Amino acid sequence: MQQRLYIIGLPGVGKTTLGKQLASRLNMPFVDLDKYIEETQDQSIGDIFKAAGEDIFRNIEAHALRSYSQLNQTFVMACGGGTPCYSNNSEYMNAHGITIYYTKPVETITEQVINDSNFRPLLNSIKPEELAFYLNNLLTKREPYYLKSSILCNSINSAFKSLNCLFIKQKAL
Numbered sequence: 001m002q003q004r005l006y007i008i009g010l011p012g013v014g015k016t017t018l019g020k021q022l023a024s025r026l027n028m029p030f031v032d033l034d035k036y037i038e039e040t041q042d043q044s045i046g047d048i049f050k051a052a053g054e055d056i057f058r059n060i061e062a063h064a065l066r067s068y069s070q071l072n073q074t075f076v077m078a079c080g081g082g083t084p085c086y087s088n089n090s091e092y093m094n095a096h097g098i099t100i101y102y103t104k105p106v107e108t109i110t111e112q113v114i115n116d117s118n119f120r121p122l123l124n125s126i127k128p129e130e131l132a133f134y135l136n137n138l139l140t141k142r143e144p145y146y147l148k149s150s151i152l153c154n155s156i157n158s159a160f161k162s163l164n165c166l167f168i169k170q171k172a173l
Contacts, residue, residue, distance in 0.1 A: 007099075
């Protein structure tokens with residue numbers, strides 16, 4: 001099966017974990033867009049943000065999303081939290097694959113981010129006691145883009161069930 005699956009959602013929700021699980025279950029390659037950017041740019045996301053700023057990073061991100069998608073027909077991709085919100089990326093992903101909005105309560109994401117050692121450029125400078133407020137504001141801004149997704153899920157099981165239904169529908173057409 002040739003299929004591009006793009007997982008989107010707030011930073012810290014667990015897009016990479018979900019993506020790896022889906023890729024394994026579906027026997028598809030997995031890619032983390034941020035890691036792909038770091039490999040192609042030969043620097044960390046944090047360094048890109050510091051050196052060039054968010055606008056330049058978003059241009060690099062849009063280019064990486066499109067170039068990887070054009071070079072590969074089948075994959076599960078964990079996108080950065082802001083990916084669908086810039087450069088018409090949401091429309092691009094929906095036109096070239098299936099977008100999966102992975103969501104959890106902000107309180108759960110806050111706990112995960114506080115307990116996670118991964119560097120997140122937009123979150124690492126925020127004090128733990130202010131993180132839930134920040135994430136709620138970020139969700140308010142980004143959710144209109146997230147809600148353009150083909151699938152909304154809150155677990156690996158709900159994602160897998162929704163994908164199975166979608167694949168069955170596509171085969172019937």
